[in-house]
Amino acid sequence: MDIATTPKLELIQVADVVARDKGIDREEVLIAMEQAIQKAGRSKYGPDHDIRATIDRRTGDISLKRCTTVVEEVEDEFAEITLEQAKKIDPALEVGSVIDEPLPPIDFGRIAAQTAKQVIVQKVREFERKRQFEEYDGRSGEIINGVVKRVEYGNVTVEIPRAEAVLRRDRLLPRETFRQGDRIRAYIEDVREEQRGPQIFLSRTHPEFMRQLFRQEVPEVYDGIIDIKSVARDPGSRAKIAVISYDSSIDPVGACVGMRGSRVQAVVGELQGEKIDIIPFSDDPATFVVNALAPAEVSKVVLDEDQGRIEVVVPDEQLSLAIGRRGQNVRLASMLTGWDIDILTEQEESDRRREEFRQRSESFIGALDIDDVIAGLLVAEGFASVEEIAYTEIDDLAEIEGFDADIAEELRTRAFNFVEAERQRHDERRRELGVTDDLVELEIFTPAMLVTLGENGVKTLDDLGDLASDELREILPDAGFDEDAANQIIMAARAHWFEDEDGAETNAGVDAAAEESDPEPTA
Template identity: 60%
Template sequence: MSITSANQLELLQTAEAVAREKMIDPSLVIEAMEESLARAAKSRYGAEMDIRVDIDRKTGRATFTRVRTVVEDEELENYQAEFTVEQAKQYMSDPKVGDTFVEEVPPVEMGRIAAQSAKQVILQKVREAERDKQFEEYKDKVGTIINVLVKREEYGNVIVDLNPGEGVLRRNEKIGRESYRNGDRIRCYIKDVRREQRGPQIFLSRTAPEFMAELFKMEVPEIYDGIIEIKAVARDPGSRAKIAVISYDNSIDPVGACVGMRGSRVQAVVNELQGEKIDIIPWNEDQPTFLVNALQPAEVSKVVLDEEAGKIEVVVPEEQLSLAIGRRGQNVRLASQLTNLDIDIMTEEEESARRQAEFEQRTKLFMDTLDLDEFFAQLLVSEGFTNLEEVAYVEVSELLVIDGVDESTATELQMRARDYLEAQAAKALESARALGAEDSLIEFDGLSPQMVEALAKDGVKTLEDFATCADWELAGGWTTVDGERVKDDGVLEPFDLSLQEAQDMIMTARVLLGWVDPADLEPDAEELGDEEAASEEAEA
């Protein structure tokens, strides 16, 4: 039919009806109609023509126009949609390149094929508008909980109705023993929203630690109000979880508030998570104290923290070992996730045996290198000396506190230690040169001969080689692989080189080589001002 023969208001009424049904902007539907009518017109007048349609938003009248653009002579390609300056002079006064000439053309008759094509365009545009609306609606809801209706299950993944649209609860995001039927209403955490070719994909989860945190926020008003903060969550979904909380009001107990009267608040969360047992733990800035809390209900005798390695040793009584480790290592694994530390648990007997082995090893070191008898070497170890450097370069007064050591004995001890260290350094230097280490590396400030030897053995023989190293390659570090922390050994790690020291040395080498401008390393005035302000704030 002809567009002119139709009720002009019918277009607007149709657009409003579709927009209302799909809950999208009516202007988007009208734009789709304009595009579909323009496509139909092109099939009538010619595909090369630039035909445009404009539907009046008040009257519904559709105006068909042909647009031609003025181009340079040599750029003229499409004779139906473009013309030169000379050709344009027939229609326009003083035409310039880039100008357009618009003329109205008669409306087209909408045949069956054209009408079908127009319908497809409109449907496609409406679908795109729906997808955009759904993406915009849910992208800001990431990190929140929603109630959804189960529609069906596909290959273990649960498809839920979001009205409009669908969400996916993947197999690995379901709590293990949960099963759902069509029509079940469940709570899910919106984990991710992605814009994909087939439309927005909304990924849900019931196993995410954040899901538990959001459930507590819903059940505990103090968390919602910010009086209590959830600092960390670790879960073994469907089995057990640990949650660390802190209160910013001294009058409110964070653990008690989360548990609720007769356990009502925590029980509501437990019921939602299918009986998952929850340990609520008070958070503490002091990591060893926090870890002791995290290992509850086990009792801890001693904690030794290695901050640089992110590792902690925990000593427990023999009868508490199985409780601290937990069933299949669950308790210690959750405590490790909660504190973000590697935890090594040992009994008091094992720790005692290790300390005895270290004592014997250090005693033998002093006996072999300083030519001491066993009793005297044990005295040095008992006073806290662990290596030759400490003996060689410590203040004499610290040696004089040892029973039976006078000034001459202390001086003799230091001379023997220094002689041995110098001999070892000379030997290491000779070995490094034999391996091909160059003077630029040997003379670099901060590297001992033993360090240079270790670097040369690893293929680092010049200052240029050293400057290309990464800090972790020198000092070692930790990498998380599949959720497990894996140790990366550093070439200079045996020499107790920290990551910060490694970074400083590498940057110094790059400056010496001219790779880095020293001025680039200096903090600007604004940064210094921020640091000073932060310092003053902390002091206040």
Template identity: 60%
Template sequence: MAVSANRLELLQIADAVAREKSIDRMVVIEAMQDAIEKAAKARYGAETEIKAEINPRSGELRMWRLLEIVDEVEEPSRQVNLKYAQSKNGNAKIGDFLTEPLPPIEFGRIAAQSAKQVIVQKVRDAERDRMYEEYSGRIGEIVNGTVKRVEYGNVIVDLGRGEGIIRRDELIPREQFRYGDRVRAYIYDVRREQRGPQIFLSRTHPQFMAKLFMQEVPEIYDGIITIRSIARDPGSRAKIAVTSSDSSIDPVGACVGMRGSRVQAVVGELQGEKIDIIPWTDNIADLVVSALQPADVAKVVLDEQAERIEVVVPDEQLSLAIGRRGQNVRLASQLIGWDIDILTEQEESERRQKEFTERSALFMEALDVDEMVAQLLASEGFSSVEELAYIELDEIASIEGFDEETAAEIQNRAVEYLAEIDRKFDEERVALGVEDELYEISGLTAAMLVALGKEDIKTVEDFAGCAADDLVGWTERKDGELKRFEGTFKDFPVSREEAEEMILQARLKAGWITEDELAQQQGEAGDEEAAV
């Protein structure tokens, strides 16, 4: 049995397939051309080079055999000599191809089946490319779909022109879907895979909530209100921080809506997830007070270098501030991006008393003074012997009950105490083999050199090879939480800028950089600061 198709049928088939699969008509026509070429090779020989072309307007099919022009023919089915080629075309030259028209062929059953497989595969590849291009450009959007099936807790969603998957961990807890249910989800990733493009959807992603608010709140859609941060415990509770570029519009009120209509629409979509909407501010202290609502905050202490916040709350507010299973403080921490420690007023008082006792004991031992003098120094805010040794004498003398003579004696004892400690550290430094030359780097003390020696940093070259992170430590965010990694100078009050300056001095001393290069680097750093 032979199969043939007239011109009109070829174009009708191409149009029908292109409409059904939502792909370009020319892709289908090119697939047909590839299929015809494969069928023709089955008839004329697999080694034969054949070109088929379907006119996209008339549907006319033409075929040629391509023969490479060579000096000496080795494969008669693929090559032709120059003399013969020039008899057909006077301009022919070595390396060109001579074309010979071939008559239309009728497809046998096997050839027709083979051609069908080629067309099906080409169309499937084109359909996959079309789907990937369409949905990869829609990452970050909300899509609506119908549940097609549920497999091992994963929900397969029919999106109309594609198929997406909501994995079990991207579903809101206790959420159940059945075949035919309508579902809204957020496209967070599209990947090319062996079995075709995979569209990954989520209902737990923080941006799913942001996009829902954008649909419900026109001011967000128009860009008047901006969502600055979101923290979610899917299906349970969420915190969202918003700000307005128009001072006449209350961002929180706009998101809540009349009688809570706007926020309730989002809550309904998220299976009753409670949402706290707070006003964003660049003042971290004010922001943490708002983020910990409904708990009252008595005091906030910031550690900007470690990005850690210490919050003091009334004793009866502790459980409210922490929340059920730590939910309230965890969401507040995620919203702000800083770690938050919660203390009660009693705990803070006990800690302050402990610190006062420890400082008093330190002054009694270091300065050889009685308890009353030590407590007086501690109560005046002095926290270390270094402060007493290097502070202006008048500040000590101004303490009630002290005169200049007493102040001078206290300062002398502080200096002698620190000198003795330095002597002991210097002995330890020598024992560790740390070079004296490191003393020439401004800012380094004997205690610091001991710490460096314990890390096997013993020469100027060793120190020049350090990075600021090695000395002062660094922080990394893992699984939504900040993790602190300590540096060699963890026990010393050295800032990152001071550490970088010390390292530059060492590199200059070691000959790694010149004075001119150092001046240029410092000048560039100054320009950057001025630009900021």
């Protein structure tokens, strides 16, 4: 566009065409033209002057003027004037007033016209980028259709409405290829404003892509009658989705499968044959995990909520099915449910229980000087340590079949004496190792823990304060400290590094750590 030869009305028409073609506001195009004319004006009259251009929005007339601001003290002689000088021009002027001096129309030369054109192109591009970002910002999580514009090194550039997006090769399904002109459907994973302009990143491997595909294919999901609670994918191979219905008359699994599998097959076709297991969701973790491991059958489930783990026992012949090829089935089930899943066969679980029974029985026999029958009865009642026996009420022990009050009292006395002896032994060992009383005064570690700390070089508050939370948990793996509790213990050990007049910080840290971990006393 050559502003030098563009008639006035045609200038307005050009602005209309550019605005329509680029999808930006007409006013923004006219502002870009005014800035281009201003730049050309500064080139002619000097860059220090405050040159302003205005295009009449109706007629296309261009007015050019030089502006001078009235000030108390002049700092820029090209753009400012003193109040005294301004009064000579117009007595009504005050500080802050702006004097407009009309300038004759610019006779654009070739260089000035080219400069103006570059400014307009640059401004229009900036407005276009701003419009693209505003249009797609906040649309992450949607599915969008586009056309492949080009493919470079496996990365696909997709032309979408009034913008371009990038589908990186690591966001494509395995063995999936596209050519220029192919239609494509993808998930908007991220929209970022970068120096080179807004960048829209697409994905066909994101778990939410599958959720949105079902939302498009299953009306009940779109209407919110059926909710997809979680999605786990091994892109291009297999996936699991957990669904729940808020209408008791609608089967969520059947609705997602569709008549003769029509709905799920539409999603499978879009994902290049990815197999999809549709799982009924349950608020009960054990039931949910059992459902997620389908098609394998589960015999028994044991939850460990503190560790976020779940132990699943399956028949021996179901082990390979439960684990899946290269662990795929159990891995997807874990992703779907949010639980770490350990799978055992019935034989493995039986062997482990026998070994635990034997170890506990031997422990009781050695510690309490009892025979294997009494030890077996204690293990069968669920006692796992001598400490539990030492702090159990005599009446509760006497209720065990085959026990009476005398036996119960003797067992508890022997258990208590053993625990005290072990405590003294650990305390002596702790002193030999040089573990200071400051660690004991934290009242968070058992004597056995203090010995373990000393054997690992942690003997003072400073030593404890120098640890990271994962190091403390590694030294004391059986203490039951989670990351937050470990951090609070370490911060309590560091408290003396800072000014703390009343010691409140130390006590608060230790109390909070003790409440969270609450480890069982051990010998």
